[in-house]
Amino acid sequence: MKVHNAMEVLVVLFKIKPECIDAFASAIRENARLSLVNEPGCRQFDVCINPAQPAEFFLYELYDSEQAIQLHLESAHFLHMNTLTADWVDSKQVWRYRLPR
Secondary structure: OOOOOOEEEEEEEEEEOHHHHHHHHHHHHHHHHHHHHHOOOEEEEEEEEEOOEEEEEEEEEEEOOHHHHHHHHHOHHHHHHHHHHHHHEEEEEEEEEEEOO
8 A cells, every 4th residue: 555645753762871861851852842943844853751761762753754854864953963962872773654644
């Protein structure tokens, strides 16, 4: 079955070094805010923290298209956040999904 007009979904799971949790939380929330404000193709960007494992961050991002994801990955605010937080991250997993409209 071919899906028409699907939205593109990014799901990201970060595990952050314990001493960097607060700084990472601030940086990732700002990245989410700027993505929603500055990227017309970014429709949703949720930052979730596991209450049982505060070093675990779950992101749910919804984009209009693959092109919108690429624009996000090339944006100045994403590149800044990615560089700033690189040493704070123990692990990062990314999954891509498609949400039919």
